[in-house]
Structures are given as C-alpha cells and as structure tokens.
Amino acid sequence: MAVRGGQNMGQDMKQDSAEILECVRRRCDEWIASLKSPNIDKIYSSIKSGKMLRSKLILAILESSSVDFAKDFRGDSKANSKKANSKKANSKVDSAQGLSKDSSILDCAISLCAIIELIQCASLLHDDVIDEAHTRRGVPSVNASFGDKNAIMLGDVLYSRAYFYLADFPQAIAKSVSNAVCALSRGEIDDVLYSRDFQPSLEVYYKILEDKTASLIASSAESSAILAGLDSAKYYEYGKNLGLAFQIVDDVLDITQDEATLGKPNMNDLREGKSTLPYILLYCELDSHKKEEFLAHFYARDSVAIEWFRNAFCEQNTIQKCQNIAKDFITKALNAIQDERNATLEQIATSMIERSF
Amino acid sequence: MAVRGGQNMGQDMKQDSAEILECVRRRCDEWIASLKSPNIDKIYSSIKSGKMLRSKLILAILESSSVDFAKDFRGDSKANSKKANSKKANSKVDSAQGLSKDSSILDCAISLCAIIELIQCASLLHDDVIDEAHTRRGVPSVNASFGDKNAIMLGDVLYSRAYFYLADFPQAIAKSVSNAVCALSRGEIDDVLYSRDFQPSLEVYYKILEDKTASLIASSAESSAILAGLDSAKYYEYGKNLGLAFQIVDDVLDITQDEATLGKPNMNDLREGKSTLPYILLYCELDSHKKEEFLAHFYARDSVAIEWFRNAFCEQNTIQKCQNIAKDFITKALNAIQDERNATLEQIATSMIERSF
Numbered sequence: 001m002a003v004r005g006g007q008n009m010g011q012d013m014k015q016d017s018a019e020i021l022e023c024v025r026r027r028c029d030e031w032i033a034s035l036k037s038p039n040i041d042k043i044y045s046s047i048k049s050g051k052m053l054r055s056k057l058i059l060a061i062l063e064s065s066s067v068d069f070a071k072d073f074r075g076d077s078k079a080n081s082k083k084a085n086s087k088k089a090n091s092k093v094d095s096a097q098g099l100s101k102d103s104s105i106l107d108c109a110i111s112l113c114a115i116i117e118l119i120q121c122a123s124l125l126h127d128d129v130i131d132e133a134h135t136r137r138g139v140p141s142v143n144a145s146f147g148d149k150n151a152i153m154l155g156d157v158l159y160s161r162a163y164f165y166l167a168d169f170p171q172a173i174a175k176s177v178s179n180a181v182c183a184l185s186r187g188e189i190d191d192v193l194y195s196r197d198f199q200p201s202l203e204v205y206y207k208i209l210e211d212k213t214a215s216l217i218a219s220s221a222e223s224s225a226i227l228a229g230l231d232s233a234k235y236y237e238y239g240k241n242l243g244l245a246f247q248i249v250d251d252v253l254d255i256t257q258d259e260a261t262l263g264k265p266n267m268n269d270l271r272e273g274k275s276t277l278p279y280i281l282l283y284c285e286l287d288s289h290k291k292e293e294f295l296a297h298f299y300a301r302d303s304v305a306i307e308w309f310r311n312a313f314c315e316q317n318t319i320q321k322c323q324n325i326a327k328d329f330i331t332k333a334l335n336a337i338q339d340e341r342n343a344t345l346e347q348i349a350t351s352m353i354e355r356s357f
Numbered sequence: 358m359a360v361r362g363g364q365n366m367g368q369d370m371k372q373d374s375a376e377i378l379e380c381v382r383r384r385c386d387e388w389i390a391s392l393k394s395p396n397i398d399k400i401y402s403s404i405k406s407g408k409m410l411r412s413k414l415i416l417a418i419l420e421s422s423s424v425d426f427a428k429d430f431r432g433d434s435k436a437n438s439k440k441a442n443s444k445k446a447n448s449k450v451d452s453a454q455g456l457s458k459d460s461s462i463l464d465c466a467i468s469l470c471a472i473i474e475l476i477q478c479a480s481l482l483h484d485d486v487i488d489e490a491h492t493r494r495g496v497p498s499v500n501a502s503f504g505d506k507n508a509i510m511l512g513d514v515l516y517s518r519a520y521f522y523l524a525d526f527p528q529a530i531a532k533s534v535s536n537a538v539c540a541l542s543r544g545e546i547d548d549v550l551y552s553r554d555f556q557p558s559l560e561v562y563y564k565i566l567e568d569k570t571a572s573l574i575a576s577s578a579e580s581s582a583i584l585a586g587l588d589s590a591k592y593y594e595y596g597k598n599l600g601l602a603f604q605i606v607d608d609v610l611d612i613t614q615d616e617a618t619l620g621k622p623n624m625n626d627l628r629e630g631k632s633t634l635p636y637i638l639l640y641c642e643l644d645s646h647k648k649e650e651f652l653a654h655f656y657a658r659d660s661v662a663i664e665w666f667r668n669a670f671c672e673q674n675t676i677q678k679c680q681n682i683a684k685d686f687i688t689k690a691l692n693a694i695q696d697e698r699n700a701t702l703e704q705i706a707t708s709m710i711e712r713s714f
Contacts, residue, residue, distance in 0.1 A: 037543050039550050126513060130506045149487045149549045152509055156483060156542035159513070160535050163520045167531035174524035174531075178517050185513035186394050192506045193396050 017059060020110065024055050027114040028121075031161050043146050043154050047121060048137040053246070053348075054120060054220040055113035060344035061221060061235060062109045065228035108227065112169065115162045116220050119177070122158035123184055123216070125151045130192060131272055138263035172232075173223040180219035187211025191274070198298050199275035200283050206244070213250075214243030234336050238345065241333035245352055248326040251276035252319055253355075255310075267306050270298070277325065279309075282318045327353055374416060377467065381412050384471040385478075388518050400503050400511050404478060405494040410603070410705075411477060411577040412470035417701035418578060418592060419466045422585035465584065469526065472519045473577050476534070479515035480541055480573070482508045487549060488629055495620035529589075530580040537576035544568025548631070555655050556632035557640050563601070570607075571600030591693050595702065598690035602709055605683040608633035609676055610712075612667075624663050627655070634682065636666075639675045684710055 032044050127133070128141040129148045135141055143151040159181070166174050187208045194204065221239030225232040253262065254269050255278055269276045283294055294312070297305035313319055333349045389401050484490070485498040486505045492498055500508040516538070523531050544565045551561065578596030582589040610619060611626050612635055626633045640651055651669070654662035670676055690706045 035539065035543055037546070039546050040543060043546075123513075126509055129509060147549075148505075150546060152483055152486060153542045153546045153549070155513075156480075156516070157539055157546070159516060160538035160542060163523075164532060164535040164539060166520075167524075167528050167535065171524050175521060178521040178524065181517035182392065182514055182521060185510045185517060186392055186397060189394070189396050189400075189507060189510045189514070192504075192510065 017056070020059060020106070021052050021055060021113075023110050024052065024113040024117060025049055027110050028117055031114065031118070031165065032158075035157070035161070040154065040157060043142060043150055044158075046139070046142060046145055048139050050120070050137060052113075052117060054116045054217055056348060057217065057221050057239065057242075057345070058113050058116065058224040059109060060342060060348065061224035061230065062105065062228050063344070064340070064342045065230055108169075109224075111165055112173075112223060112227065115166050115169075115177070116216070116223075118158045118162040119181060120216060122155040122162070123181070125155035125158070127188065129155075130188065133264065135264045169223075170226065172226050176219045176222050176226070177216075180215040183211040183215035187213075187215070194275060195273045198273075198279070198283070198295055200280055202280055202284075205275065205277060205280055209244055209247050210240065213247040214240045217243035217246065230340070234340065237336035238333045238349075241329045241336065242349055242352065245326040245329035245333065245349075248277050248322055248329070249352060249355060251278060252322050252326070255313065256319060267309075270306065270309060271301055273298070273301065277322050278313060278318050281321055282309075282312055282316055285316055285318075286312075323353065374413070377416060377463070378409050378412055378470075380467050381409065381470040381474060382406055384467050385474055388471065388475070388522065389515075392514070392518070397511065397514060400499060400507055401515075403496070403499060403502055405496050407477070407494060409470075409474060411473045411574060413705060414574065414578050414596065414599075414702065415470050415473065415581040416466060417699060417705065418581035418587065419462065419585050420701070421697070421699045422587055465526075466581075468522055469530075469580060469584065472523050472526075472534070473573070473580075475515045475519040476538060477573060479512040479519070480538070482512035482515070484545065486512075487545065490621065492621045526580075527583065529583050533576045533579050533583070534573075537572040540568040540572035544570075544572070551632060552630045555630075555636070555640070555652055557637055559637055559641075562632065562634060562637055566601055566604050567597065570604040571597045574600035574603065587697070591697065594693035595690045595706075598686045598693065599706055599709065602683040602686035602690065602706075605634050605679055605686070606709060606712060608635060609679050609683070612670065613676060624666075627663065627666060628658055630655070630658065634679050635670060635675050638678055639666075639669055639673055642673055642675075643669075680710065 029044075032040060124136065125142055128136055129143045129151045132143075133141050134144045141151070142154060146154075163174075163178070166177055187210070190204075190208050191212060194208070199205065218236045218239035221242075222232045222236040225235035251269065254266060254276070257266055259265050265271070270279075279298070283291060286294055293308075297308045330349050330353055334346060337345055386401075389397060481493065482499055485493055486500045486508050489500075490498050491501045498508070499511060503511075520531075520535070523534055544567070547561075547565050548569060551565070556562065575593045575596035578599075579589045579593040582592035608626065611623055611633070614623055616622050622628070627636075636655070640648060643651055650665075654665045687706050687710055691703060694702055
C-alpha cells in the first residue's frame with residue numbers, strides 16, 4: 001500500500017482489506033447457500049475461516065494495478081457489492097487484460113478470491129480425511145464431526161462450485177487454477193505413497209512441496225496478475241517461492257510450537273510419518289550408526305522418539321538451517337517482483353518468516 | 358443414423374462409433390499420462406472402462422447435426438486424431454454454436470466425451486469410497502486395491518484434469534458441466550444422510566436421482582447440443598429423463614440380476630440401506646402391520662431379509678411397476694426430442710428398458 005500513499009492511506013487500506021476479506025467470506029457463503037441444501041449448509045457452516053493468504057495476495061496484486069479498485073470499494077462498498085452480486089449470473093470477464101464493463105473490478109476480485117478460498121477449503125477437507133486429522137484451525141474437522149463421506153462430498157461440492165464461477169473468468173485463469181488443483185492432488189498422492197517409508201530425497205521433497213502447497217499460491221498470484229494486466233510470470237514465480245517458504249515454515253512450526261498455538265497437535269508430521277525438511281536435513285547429516293537410530297525412532301513415532309528428535313534437532317541446529325532455507329525462498333520471491341514496487345507483497349513475504357502459526 | 362442413410366450406412370457408423378469411443382479412451386489416457394506421475398498412471402490403469410453411455414449420447418447428437426463429423430472420422434481417423442491432438446493445447450472452441458477453425462469437429466467431440474468420462478470416473482472413485490464398494494465393473498475397486506486415500510486423490514486429479522480441458526469449451530458448456538458435478542455431489546450427500554433411516558418419500562427419491570444420476574447425463578446431452586447448435590433445452594430434457602430411467606432400471610437390476618451379470622454383489626442397495634424405488638413403492642402399498650415387518654427386515658439387512666423382500670416384491674408385482682415407471686420416463690425422453698429425428702438417441706432410449714446390466 002505504501003507505494004500509493006502515506007501512513008494514513010496505508011491504515012485505511014488495511015481496514016478496507018479486512019472488509020474486503022469479509023466480502024469474500026460472504027460471497028463463498030452465498031454461493032453455497034444458492035445450492036439450497038440444508039445438509040450442505042449445516043456441514044459448511046461448521047468450517048472455520050483461515051488466514052486467507054491467497055486472497056490477500058490476489059487483492060494486493062489487483063490493488064497495485066488500479067486506483068479504481070480502492071475507489072470502487074470506498075465509494076459504496078455494500079451497495080456496490082450487492083449490486084454487483086445480483087448481476088453476477090450474467091457477468092463474464094472476457095478479456096485477458098481487464099474486466100468486462102458489467103462487472104466492477106472489486107466484484108471480480110472478490111469472486112476470484114472466493115473461488116480460490118473454496119478450492120483451498122475443498123483441498124483441506126480431502127486432506128483431513130486422508131490424514132485422519134481430528135482438528136483444523138482449533139475446531140473439530142469436518143471428517144471428525146460429520147464423517148469421511150460427508151467431508152469427501154462437501155469437498156467435491158466446493159470444487160465444482162468454484163469451477164462453476166471460474167467459467168466467468170478468462171481461459172488462461174481457468175487453466176492456471178485447474179492445473180494447480182491437479183498438481184495439488186498429484187502432490188497428495190505422492191505424499192501418501194512416500195509416507196510409508198522415510199523419504200530422504202530433497203528433490204522429491206521439493207517436488208511434493210511445489211505440487212501440494214506452492215502450486216495454488218502461485219496460481220492465485222498469476223491469476224490476479226493476468227486480471228490486472230501485469231507480467232504474470234513474475235507473480236507466478238513470487239507465489240511459488242512464497243509457497244515453498246510457507247510450507248517449510250509450517251514444517252518447522254510443527255516442531256517448535258505447541259498445540260494451542262497451532263490449533264492442532266504438534267509433532268504431527270512425525271506421527272503421520274511425513275518426511276519433512278527438518279527430518280530430511282537431520283538424516284543427511286548423521287553418520288550411518290546414527291541414521292539407523294534415526295529410522296528406528298522415525299518408525300516408532302512414540303514419546304521417546306519425539307524427545308530424541310527434539311534433542312537431535314537442537315544438536316544439529318536443524319531448525320535454524322530450515323529457517324535459512326525458507327529465507328532463501330523468500331529472497332527468490334522478492335527478487336521475482338523487485339521491479340513491480342508492490343510493498344504489500346514484499347511485506348507479506350518478509351513477515352512469512354516471522355509467523356508463529 | 359437411419360435419418361442419414363440405409364442399413365449399410367448405419368452399420369458403418371456403428372463401427373465408426375466403436376472406433377471413436379476407443380479414441381475417447383485414448384485421449385483420457387493421454388491426458389492422465391501428461392501429468393508424468395508413475396503413481397497416478399499405476400492406479401489409473403487399474404480402472405476398467407464402462408459402457409460410456411454419456412459419450413454415446415454426445416456423439417449421437419453431434420453426428421446428427423453435421424455431415425462433416427462422419428466424414429472427418431472416415432477421411433483419415435488416425436492421422437486426423439493425432440494432428441488434432443498435437444494442436445490441442447492452443448485450440449479453443451469459442452463459439453457457442455460451432456467449433457473454431459483450428460479444431461476439427463471430431464476432435465472437439467472426442468475431447469468433450471473424454472472430459473465427461475473423466476468426470477464420471479472421478480465421481481465413481483469417490484462413490485466407491487463412500488459406499489465402501491469392493492468391486493466395480495467386475496474388478497476390484499481402486500479403494501479396495503490402493504486404499505481410500507489414493508481413490509479420493511485420484512478422483513480429484515481426474516476432476517481437475519477434466520476442468521482443465523473444459524476451459525477450451527464455450528462458457529455455457531463449462532457452466533452446465535460444473536453445475537452437474539455440483540448436483541451430483543449434493544445428491545450423494547443427501548443419499549448418505551437418508552441412508553441412516555428408511556426414506557419413504559418419492560419426492561426425495563426423485564430429487565436425489567436427478568442430482569446423482571440424471572444431472573451429468575442431461576448435461577452431456579445439453580453440452581453436445583450447444584456445440585452442435587441445436588435446441589439444447591430439448592436435449593437436456595431428453596438426458597434428464599433418460600438418466601432417471603437409467604437409475605430406476607439399475608435399482609431393479611440390483612434385485613433381479615446375479616453378481617456375475619452385475620459385476621458387483623446383488624441386493625447391494627438393501628445391504629447399504631438405500632431406499633430405492635422398489636423399496637419405496639413396496640412400503641407405500643403395505644398396511645401398517647406389514648410396514649413394521651418391512652422396516653424390521655430393512656434394518657436387519659440379512660439373508661432372511663433378502664428372502665422376505667424377494668417374496669414381497671413378487672406378491673406386490675413391484676418390479677413390473679418400477680419398470681412401468683422407467684418406461685414413462687423413457688416416453689418423456691422420447692417426447693422431448695420427437696421433432697429432432699435422431700434415430701440413435703431414440704434407439705438408446707428404447708433399449709435402456711431392455712438392458713440387463
């Protein structure tokens with residue numbers, strides 16, 4: 001925001017952003033409510049909203065490209081949002097550069113965010129079934145509350161709803177997003193397969209990371225840049241590296257934070273047998289005797305193993321090394337957009353390293 | 358076909374159709390192979406192809422509208438298919454009526470069929486997880502062979518792959534298909550919910566049927582009609598009623614056929630506690646004393662129950678009544694397209710009643 005104004009302007013926009021994110025949540029709710037299924041409404045309403053990182057990226061990119069965007073919101077946010085929403089059914093974004101005349105820029109931004117949030121939510125619903133996760137964002141997961149069957153099907157509902165509205169956007173965006181969802185599922189299949197044994201390859205780890213986490217973040221940034229008429233390749237690169245850093249930080253937090261902070265049990269990756277970066281780095285640095293010990297604990301997954309890994313990470317300074325790798329990805333992300341002068345994106349990237357949940 | 362030629366012409370086209378269906382299967386395989394994931398290839402190759410009813414509808418509608426379609430295939434099917442395929446990445450169907458100049462009609466038809474078959478396959482993968490089905494089309498289901506996790510994720514891969522290629526088609530088709538997938542998942546959620554208790558309402562039954570089975574068949578017919586520049590509403594109506602008849606026949610076959618013919622265990626709906634048409638019709642015709650007996654057997658789901666239901670269906674002539682209802686839907690389907698003179702669609706509808714698996 002700093003690129004477009006002083007301190008007050010920045011504060012204004014921060015408040016606006018929170019309101020726009022609220023509009024995104026409302027649009028998701030409206031799209032689901034339009035299915036007129038009390039069963040779907042009941043299950044969907046149990047889901048707690050997340051940090052909406054992908055929406056924040058989309059908005060930050062669109063904001064930087066168009067003064068109209070902010071004006072559009074300040075002018076008459078509620079009336080505008082309502083009006084735009086009622087026009088939604090007939091509106092179509094048909095230019096790769098901009099937006100059609102009957103859709104406001106803000107309205108399109110909100111829809112794009114809602115599409116990505118529904119997709120993200122759908123993927124988490126299926127992830128939680130696969131990981132047999134009981135909690136998500138500090139509340140019981142849908143599979144825990146309503147069973148695997150409902151979690152799988154609600155995921156399918158959210159995906160298809162997202163694709164329905166995605167058809168209003170330019171083909172390049174529809175292709176980017178559907179490709180990302182495909183990568184995401186491919187990453188999950190590989191992840192499940194490699195969870196059987198300890199997987200020590202950094203190359204495999206990064207490939208899964210790129211598929212599972214980075215692809216949708218990269219696609220969100222790319223799609224927003226396409227809408228804004230910016231150089232989408234730069235933003236894709238930014239999003240990809242941000243996504244890689246994001247997941248590495250997540251892998252570290254699983255070890256360093258407690259359950260209350262995480263909103264789910266800690267040392268969860270070990271319990272699920274997931275070979276994340278800290279474990280791979282540690283393993284690579286051990287001698288063959290210690291490697292055997294590592295594997296015995298990795299497969300035991302008990303409280304003794306947790307203690308052993310905590311000590312080993314400490315001795316080898318593994319956490320710091322992981323953080324440095326995450327920082328390198330953040331640097332790559334920042335380099336990708338260095339000529340774009342988007343202070344919000346820069347701020348999102350730098351604060352990623354410091355996040356604690 | 359009879360509308361366009363005599364006996365020989367019909368036979369020619371029948372052979373052509375089998376070859377085109379083979380092209381559809383090949384296109385699906387190519388799209389999945391392009392993901393370059395050995396894990397996905399391994400699981401996907403274990404799936405046995407189905408009857409491809411939806412593809413047959415799509416082809417029958419496109420054939421009736423354009424002489425070029427048949428010529429296109431006869432001319433040089435393999436070279437053409439290959440050439441068209443290599444152009445695929447850049448081709449885009451951008452007219453609601455016809456097809457863009459750089460894509461052959463046949464090529465688009467094959468892609469539309471492949472999209473629908475991938476979606477159908479994805480929905481069955483998730484259905485089988487939900488129903489805990491061990492077999493599908495006479496072979497072990499993916500969830501039985503590779504576990505629920507892989508079945509869920511492969512379903513997501515196939516869905517997203519289908520949407521990726523759907524973005525090449527006109528918006529009306531993308532909306533129709535994504536809406537159908539949404540209806541399909543909504544129907545499955547309702548179906549799961551109502552499987553807890555016996556569900557005696559015909560209205561609820563037909564709503565679930567329309568969502569679960571009819572929506573994608575209707576959307577296939579509608580999408581093909583949009584591509585062909587025909588009156589898509591008529592074809593939607595045809596597909597919807599055909600789909601309703603199809604599922605009722607399926608519900609009947611679950612009772613009347615043996616495992617070898619079905620490719621899965623019979624009386625399966627009773628075992629899963631599904632309130633299908635035969636059970637609802639029977640229940641509605643019983644007195645209150647017999648209704649209690651019905652419910653006791655319905656919940657017992659044992660071999661005594663199976664015998665009791667077989668006898669009751671026989672006494673009340675339930676199977677014949679269900680077949681008559683299916684015939685009524687077929688009549689509605691035929692009425693919807695009576696002015697369209699499409700002999701293949703008429704033949705598909707009339708033979709639906711006589712199918713035994």
